[in-house]
Amino acid sequence: MNHDKLHNIIAFTKDLHVLYIEDNFDVREQTIKMLQIFFTSIVVAKNGSEGLNLFNSNNKYESTSFDLIITDIEMPVIDGISMINSIRDTNKDIPILIFSAHSNTDYFLKTINAGIDGYILKPYNIEQISNSLMNIIEKNKLTNSNDHIIHLEDDYIWNLKDSLLYKNEEIIKLTKNEIKLFTLFITSKGSLKTYDEIESYIFNDFSSNNKRVRNLVSRLKIKLDYEIFESIYSHGYKLKYKNFL
Template sequence: MERFKILYAEDDDTIALLTKDALEEKYLVTHCKNGQEALLSFTNNNFDLCIFDIMMPKMDGFSLAESIRKVNNDIPIIFLSAKTHKDDRIKGLKTGADDYLIKPFSIEELELKIQVFIRRSLKTTIHEDQIYTLENLIFDAKNYTVTDQNTKTILTQREAELLQLFLDNKDEVLKRELILTKLWGSDDYFLGRSLDVFISRLRKILSSQDNITIENLHGIGFRLKSRK
């Protein structure tokens, strides 16, 4: 079986060497020392997953992720950073990252997160060729797009998976643990905060529809509710 290809951007030589050596036992890893080098490598090669430091010379991880998301909404992006502030983690997710590990991190935890994305790539959550209609919105699950008359919004894969999960269970309560486990493969504390960010994004996308809301059932979960 062809090995999973990882683009890894990290300017700290010691961390990069240790991490790359550990991951290369299972994966094909391309290491870049700055964001510009990583973006060039991404443009010229095919990768299955990206792992980025945030504080890098020439182009930081946030800018790198934003540039990649302009051309590819599907590839998983994991941030590894010493930036521990909540606002930094939220900013990372808003740039399109799928996960965020705080330094110092364990290789075992990083590998577990990578394996979650591998399982997702082998068994896609999205049901292709499925079109959903929500009042005036059309959600194309295959192409990750939501269209409202003449406006088209392109979702990330994680956003599309979450929206489809809600639509497949419309008017039903989805427990937080179920959503986290289904989409991330885990239900730890930080992923719970990540889920809240994605819920906020979907609420903004659905805000033009008066009869569609995502309700928060405190301590339980969420429900996409149609008032019609």
């Protein structure tokens, strides 16, 4: 599997909220391990009835609604096709991906009529899942529902909506100038910023020795106990983003 391709897919999928339905314990446990490469938020159901209930209860609230459904077909209580048909009665748009051991024409036609976005035959591998997810992303113009969340190195998270820095779900208290420093780098999408650019943005003027910028970054390093702004010798700084691979 090409690492660049995988990284690009994960950039879209990492924060999607996924509902996964599978009745076989062994298959479910193995598949979850693969899905965790792509997703951090996976809600699991053991049959179609449980999956439908979870979908209906979560999708009442925008903050917990699912972005993608991955399901088996042959399951107890309510089978996968019946579950999908029920979901489609209220939601025509959510992408649905099927993982199934059934390859006969009847199942294919029923799932197509139910409105699915991909069909992978068991046993499957990372590359098959990657390709199907990429197709779904392109077909549905799927975007991250948490695209205001920016993942930084050492598990720091920047919330674009609120201009807040988090670690382990705790807010890190920042000064006004520290907030401006993060804002400058986040809005420029990771590009290197020179000392003069930083000085102009934060202090609205220039200093010949850049001491104020270096002191600001140094104090922040002590506060975070981590060098989240990388010093580029004689040029400036870069913000360190998390690499999920």
